Each structure stands twice: as structure tokens, then as C-alpha cells.
Amino acid sequence: MDKQTVTIYDVAREADVSMATVSRVVNGNPNVKPATRKKVLDVIERLDYRPNAVARGLASKKTTTVGVIIPDVTNIYFSALARGIDDIAMMYKYNIILTNSDENGRKEVQVLNTLMAKQVDGIVFMGNDISDEVRKEFERAKTPIVLAGCVDDQDQMPSVNIDYTAAVEEATKNLIDHGNERVAFVSGSLDFPINRDYRLKGYKQALKKAGLRYDDKLVFETDYSYKAGQLLQPALQSVKATAAVIGDDELAAGVMNGVTDAGLSVPDDFEIITSNDTKLTEMVRPKMSSITQPLYDIGAVAMRLLTKLMSNEAVENKTVLLPYGLMKRASTH
Amino acid sequence: MDKQTVTIYDVAREADVSMATVSRVVNGNPNVKPATRKKVLDVIERLDYRPNAVARGLASKKTTTVGVIIPDVTNIYFSALARGIDDIAMMYKYNIILTNSDENGRKEVQVLNTLMAKQVDGIVFMGNDISDEVRKEFERAKTPIVLAGCVDDQDQMPSVNIDYTAAVEEATKNLIDHGNERVAFVSGSLDFPINRDYRLKGYKQALKKAGLRYDDKLVFETDYSYKAGQLLQPALQSVKATAAVIGDDELAAGVMNGVTDAGLSVPDDFEIITSNDTKLTEMVRPKMSSITQPLYDIGAVAMRLLTKLMSNEAVENKTVLLPYGLMKRASTH
DNA sequence: AATCAAACTGAAAACGTTTTCAGCTTGATG
DNA sequence: CATCAAGCTGAAAACGTTTTCAGTTTGATT
Numbered sequence: 001m002d003k004q005t006v007t008i009y010d011v012a013r014e015a016d017v018s019m020a021t022v023s024r025v026v027n028g029n030p031n032v033k034p035a036t037r038k039k040v041l042d043v044i045e046r047l048d049y050r051p052n053a054v055a056r057g058l059a060s061k062k063t064t065t066v067g068v069i070i071p072d073v074t075n076i077y078f079s080a081l082a083r084g085i086d087d088i089a090m091m092y093k094y095n096i097i098l099t100n101s102d103e104n105g106r107k108e109v110q111v112l113n114t115l116m117a118k119q120v121d122g123i124v125f126m127g128n129d130i131s132d133e134v135r136k137e138f139e140r141a142k143t144p145i146v147l148a149g150c151v152d153d154q155d156q157m158p159s160v161n162i163d164y165t166a167a168v169e170e171a172t173k174n175l176i177d178h179g180n181e182r183v184a185f186v187s188g189s190l191d192f193p194i195n196r197d198y199r200l201k202g203y204k205q206a207l208k209k210a211g212l213r214y215d216d217k218l219v220f221e222t223d224y225s226y227k228a229g230q231l232l233q234p235a236l237q238s239v240k241a242t243a244a245v246i247g248d249d250e251l252a253a254g255v256m257n258g259v260t261d262a263g264l265s266v267p268d269d270f271e272i273i274t275s276n277d278t279k280l281t282e283m284v285r286p287k288m289s290s291i292t293q294p295l296y297d298i299g300a301v302a303m304r305l306l307t308k309l310m311s312n313e314a315v316e317n318k319t320v321l322l323p324y325g326l327m328k329r330a331s332t333h
Numbered sequence: 334m335d336k337q338t339v340t341i342y343d344v345a346r347e348a349d350v351s352m353a354t355v356s357r358v359v360n361g362n363p364n365v366k367p368a369t370r371k372k373v374l375d376v377i378e379r380l381d382y383r384p385n386a387v388a389r390g391l392a393s394k395k396t397t398t399v400g401v402i403i404p405d406v407t408n409i410y411f412s413a414l415a416r417g418i419d420d421i422a423m424m425y426k427y428n429i430i431l432t433n434s435d436e437n438g439r440k441e442v443q444v445l446n447t448l449m450a451k452q453v454d455g456i457v458f459m460g461n462d463i464s465d466e467v468r469k470e471f472e473r474a475k476t477p478i479v480l481a482g483c484v485d486d487q488d489q490m491p492s493v494n495i496d497y498t499a500a501v502e503e504a505t506k507n508l509i510d511h512g513n514e515r516v517a518f519v520s521g522s523l524d525f526p527i528n529r530d531y532r533l534k535g536y537k538q539a540l541k542k543a544g545l546r547y548d549d550k551l552v553f554e555t556d557y558s559y560k561a562g563q564l565l566q567p568a569l570q571s572v573k574a575t576a577a578v579i580g581d582d583e584l585a586a587g588v589m590n591g592v593t594d595a596g597l598s599v600p601d602d603f604e605i606i607t608s609n610d611t612k613l614t615e616m617v618r619p620k621m622s623s624i625t626q627p628l629y630d631i632g633a634v635a636m637r638l639l640t641k642l643m644s645n646e647a648v649e650n651k652t653v654l655l656p657y658g659l660m661k662r663a664s665t666h
Numbered sequence: 667a668a669t670c671a672a673a674c675t676g677a678a679a680a681c682g683t684t685t686t687c688a689g690c691t692t693g694a695t696g
Numbered sequence: 697c698a699t700c701a702a703g704c705t706g707a708a709a710a711c712g713t714t715t716t717c718a719g720t721t722t723g724a725t726t
Contacts, residue, residue, distance in 0.1 A: 018677075019714090026713095083405070097430055113383070351705065
């Protein structure tokens with residue numbers, strides 16, 4: 001039934017050498033006489049031999065596979081990161097085991113365990129929050145882990161990010177400078193440090209520097225979905241907000257459409273700055289102004305960092321901050 | 334340096350049983366006396382033993398890992414499929430090795446080889462085209478493969494799809510019924526059977542039944558990108574098209590914004606029906622009418638089919654067609 | 667011709683499981 | 697009490713590589 005597979009042993013026999021030599025040829029070890037190498041290569045070709053990566057992994061304790069934990073591939077923000085990760089991984093001959101976590105702590109822990117069991121050489125973790133249980137798994141892991149687009153408030157894990165605080169502060173300031181005195185802050189759960197400790201902090205700093213009072217009625221905590229944004233319009237209006245800094249592009253698109261569907265004009269009646277500069281910002285009308293982040297690069301740099309960690313290379317800086325910007329489009333003046 | 338890992342052998346020694354017994358306990362084999370089981374379980378707990386999946390894979394010839402080849406995770410259409418695949422995979426205790434192919438035949442072949450080398454138990458393939466080289470790899474593979482959202486014009490491979498021909502015919506008919514006599518057909522490369530042999534065929538059938546002449550000036554072949562769509566407007570206008578059936582949502586969003594940015598009104602001056610019903614259709618303004626496809630389900634069903642193939646279960650139907658629909662939104666009358 | 671280092675090669679021991687097969691216990695049955 | 701099947705267990709052989717270590721060639725040098 002099963003196509004019988006040809007093993008290194010078959011090649012050795014046919015080529016009249018030892019398996020050690022075949023192994024050397026396959027792995028490009030230079031200690032093989034050219035004539036022998038050719039002989040082996042010919043047999044490999046003839047028998048169509050393919051090394052078994054599982055056996056290889058067992059013997060060498062390297063799987064050339066890394067785990068990637070992502071909240072949801074379907075989210076355009078994370079898929080951009082994932083693409084960066086995969087491209088660099090491929091460049092370094094790694095493959096990626098990708099799993100969706102839905103930011104669910106239990107699932108994250110379980111997935112981490114599976115990945116460790118599968119002996120991945122490293123892990124890239126994405127998610128807004130690192131629960132205590134997850135952190136515990138990180139600590140017991142013998143494998144390098146880096147965070148991508150995800151902040152470690154305890155500053156223990158290697159990570160690749162932008163300076164969220166500064167970015168949000170700048171965005172908020174921009175809105176204030178346009179004359180908005182009531183700027184809303186719309187984000188995902190404030191249980192997430194990235195929102196509570198970084199973004200919100202930037203928002204408050206901007207208010208303070210502008211001499212505006214912080215009003216927690218202007219802070220909206222919701223989930224990162226288009227629908228959630230759309231439903232926010234009445235609330236926004238009731239607190240007399242005239243602008244918003246929003247933590248996610250889909251969410252922002254929802255808010256914007258909610259606002260315009262209610263008959264208001266963006267940006268004349270309501271200005272919006274979103275956070276992730278995904279291609280969605282260009283697809284909606286009006287196009288959304290946004291904090292710009294090098295999404296692909298965050299993933300790519302995270303993976304590159306991981307390769308260094310995996311090969312025990314010295315790493316100058318465990319947490320790298322990539323540059324952000326502010327892109328003015330049609331949702332602000 | 335390395336945290337020394339605890340093996341099945343350590344557990345066996347501590348629990349004073351053989352490794353065989355430990356293995357049985359770990360794998361839930363019923364042939365173990367409850368008392369023994371408990372003893373072993375306690376030791377496992379105490380030593381924090383985790384079975385090594387690589388060794389397991391070598392011994393059992395099963396890796397509980399499947400390969401997924403995707404053109405681009407960043408594409409919202411494919412990521413929806415991927416999500417369905419991953420969820421079902423997880424449900425059946427499989428993990429997923431995800432790789433982006435960019436529809437590049439060389440890359441596809443290379444990735445297939447890596448996946449086989451890693452001894453995946455099965456493969457889900459997505460892509461618009463199956464090149465001869467790829468088909469050859471499929472044939473030599475000893476592992477089950479199923480296509481998701483991707484058509485096999487030679488009808489050899491198991492696949493999960495919708496009836497693209499009928500769907501496009503219905504969409505085109507809808508546009509014609511609204512009085513459009515010059516309906517454009519905008520798709521990706523016509524080298525892809527899915528476009529050339531399925532979608533275009535549906536388009537032609539609709540024309541024919543309506544007594545309209547087929548005009549190849551109305552057929553636009555481009556790549557599946559937002560940008561490409563946006564740039565299409567002048568060409569569309571020059572052939573006097575008043576409506577379009579479009580093969581991809583991002584592409585459609587581009588076309589629509591190109592048209593409206595040129596000062597025309599959708600749907601009054603130009604009607605649009607797109608193909609994939611991704612959430613993007615609801616985010617743009619006007620919202621886009623679309624052929625509806627159960628994207629998540631296509632992925633999910635494909636994965637479910639694969640699990641059956643992997644466990645040699647009987648499969649009634651190697652190619653499954655899921656139902657499609659037509660969702661009227663604001664880009665058509 | 668002898669010597670020696672460098673280049674090459676092979677035997678065999680890992681790597682950590684699963685699985686087969688034979689054997690040992692049990693407890694019930696006649 | 698003998699017998700037998702069912703239940704439980706262990707020894708050892710896979711699984712297909714990499715890697716170590718000890719050798720054997722080879723070719724240049726004296």
C-alpha cells in the first residue's frame with residue numbers, strides 16, 4: 001500500500017559507501033572526495049532519495065521549524081505581520097507552524113505546549129496581552145521566543161514594536177491642534193497593557209500638554225471589530241466627541257461608517273485617526289489618516305531576531321523599536 | 334546549558350515500570366491496570382514529562398501536522414479559508430505548517446518537497462492554477478492532498494469549491510437584467526483555469542442566453558490587487574462598460590474607488606458585483622453586492638475532507654461543491 | 667623509501683518514541 | 697484443583713537520521 005520509502009541506508013548500499021558518507025553529502029560537509037560525492041549524488045538522483053526531516057530532527061535536535069502564535073490570521077493587521085515572518089523564515093530555511101489563539105489564554109497555553117512538544121526551534125508570539133499563565137510557559141520554555149507587535153510590560157521578553165505611547169500622543173496632538181477639544185480614545189480592552197499602559201498614556205500626555213482635562217467618558221473600550229465600531233456612533237455623539245484616535249483599522253472603519261451612515265461628515269463633523277495603516281485605510285472612503293507602522297517589517301525583524309537567538313548569536317538589543325509615522329489622509333483636516 | 338529534558342525512560346525508571354507501559358499510559362491505551370496508570374501519571378506530573386513529538390513521529394510515522402500552501406495570507410479571501418482550515422485542524426489535533434507561495438510554481442514545488450520531507454500527514458493546497466510541475470509533485474506524493482477554493486480542470490484531485498460558472502452566470506444575468514448591455518468581466522490571469530474555463534464560461538453563457546454578443550474588449554485580465562483595479566477606470570470607460578463582474582474583492586474595491594474617484598456614481602453610472610463576499614464588501618461605501626461564498630466553510634470542509642483521507646475513511650464525493658448565493662448590496666440596483 | 671599531516675571514510679552509538687510479541691498474573695470456570 | 701482466557705507488563709526491535717571517534721588513504725616532503 002504505502003509507497004516504500006527509500007532511506008539513507010538504501011543509498012549507502014547502492015553507492016557502496018557508508019550512511020555516514022551519504023549523510024555528509026546530503027549536508028554539504030566538505031570532507032568528501034569529489035568522486036565519492038558525485039557517486040552518491042547520482043544514486044540519490046536515481047533512487048529519488050529525500051531525507052526524512054523527522055529522523056533528522058530527532059538525531060540533530062533541530063527541526064528548522066518555528067511556531068507562530070497569532071490572534072487571528074483573518075485580521076489584516078496580524079496577517080501582515082505573519083507575512084513578514086514567513087518570508088524571513090523561508091529565507092533562513094525555516095518553516096512555520098501557525099496557530100490562531102483568539103487571544104484566549106487557555107488556548108495560548110495549550111498551543112505553546114504543543115509547539116514545545118513538536119520541538120520547534122523558536123517561537124514568535126503575537127497578542128495584546130501576556131497572561132500570567134502564558135508568561136509562566138515562556139519561562140519554562142527552553143526555546144527562544146520573541147514577541148511581534150506586542151508589548152511586554154515587564155520588559156523581559158525580546159520584542160519588536162513601535163513606540164505606541166509616542167505615536168498615540170502625536171496622533172492625539174494632531175487632532176487637538178485641529179481645534180478638537182473633545183477627542184475620544186477608542187481601543188480594545190483596557191486590560192491589555194498595550195492599551196492601558198502605552199496608548200492611553202500617550203493620549204493622556206497629549207491632553208495634558210494641551211492643557212485639556214482628561215475625561216474618562218471619552219474613553220471607549222470595545223473589541224477590535226468592525227461591528228463594534230459601527231455601533232459606537234450614538235455613544236460618541238452623546239459625549240460630544242468631535243474626533244477619535246482609534247486603536248485598530250477595522251474598528252476605525254466601523255466607527256467611520258457608523259458616523260457617516262448617521263449623516264455626519266468625516267472629517268468636517270468628525271475626525272478620525274487610526275493606528276495600523278493597513279491597506280484598509282486606503283480602501284474606505286474617505287481614506288483614513290493613520291499612525292503608520294511598518295507592519296511587514298515588524299514581522300520580518302522579529303523573525304530575523306529569532307534566527308539570531310536560535311543560533312546563539314549575540315544580540316545587541318533585545319527589544320527593538322521600529323519607526324512610526326503619521327499619515328494624513330482624508331479623515332482629518 | 335540546555336535544560337536537560339526528561340524522557341520516557343526517566344519516567345519508566347522512577348515509576349518502576351517499562352517504557353512500554355509509560356507509552357501506553359501516555360497514549361491512553363486501555364491495557365493498563367488503574368493502579369499502574371495512576372503511579373505513572375503521578376511520576377509524569379512530578380517530573381513534568383512531555384512526550385517528544387519528533388521521536389513519536391519517527392516511531393509512529395504520523396506527525397499530526399498538515400501542510401497548507403496559500404498564495405498570500407495577507408489576502409483576505411485566502412486568510413478566511415486558512416482560518417477555517419486551522420480551526421478544523423485544531424479540532425482534530427492537527428497543526429498546520431503554513432507557507433506563502435505567491436502562486437509561484439517554482440516556489441510551490443519547492444514547498445511541496447519541504448512538506449513531504451517533514452512528513453506531513455496531509456496537505457491543503459490553495460492557488461488559482463496547478464502547473465504541470467506541481468501536478469507532478471501531487472502525483473508522486475504518498476500523502477493525501479486536497480484543494481481548497483481552487484479548481485482542478487483535470488478533475489483528479491479532491492477539492493472543495495463552489496460552482497464558479499453558475500455563480501458568475503447568475504451575477505452577469507443580474508447585471509444584464511438591470512439593463513446593462515455592456516457588462517465587463519474583470520478577473521485575474523486568464524491563464525488560470527478558474528478564470529478561463531469556469532468564470533469566463535459563466536459570463537459567456539449569461540450573454541448568450543440574453544442574446545448579447547460576446548465582445549472580448551469587455552474582458553479585462555489583471556492581477557488581483559486593489560491598485561490594479563483602481564487603474565482600470567479609464568479603460569472601462571473607453572469601452573463604454575456600464576457594469577462589471579469582478580473576480581476578487583480587493584480588485585473590486587479598487588475598481589469601485591477608481592470609478593467613484595473619477596466622479597461617476599456607483600451604482601447609478603456603473604454597477605459592480607464582486608466575487609468573494611469577504612468582510613471588505615461591507616466596509617467600503619457603497620457596500621458591494623457580491624456572489625457569496627462560504628469562505629470559512631470551504632477551508633473547514635477541505636480540512637475535514639483531508640482528515641477523512643488521512644485516516645482512510647471512505648469518502649463519498651471527492652469533489653464537493655458548496656452552495657453559493659448572490660448578495661445584493663449598494664453597488665447594484 | 668620513510669614519515670607525517672591532511673583528507674577522507676566507516677562502525678556504531680545516540681536521538682526518544684511506538685509497537686510487536688511473548689510471558690506472566692489473575693480470577694473465573696468446570 | 698486444574699485450566700484457560702483475559703488482562704496486564706516488559707524486552708527489544710524498529711523508525712531514519714546525525715555525530716563521534718577511530719581508522720585508512722593519499723600525497724607531499726625529507
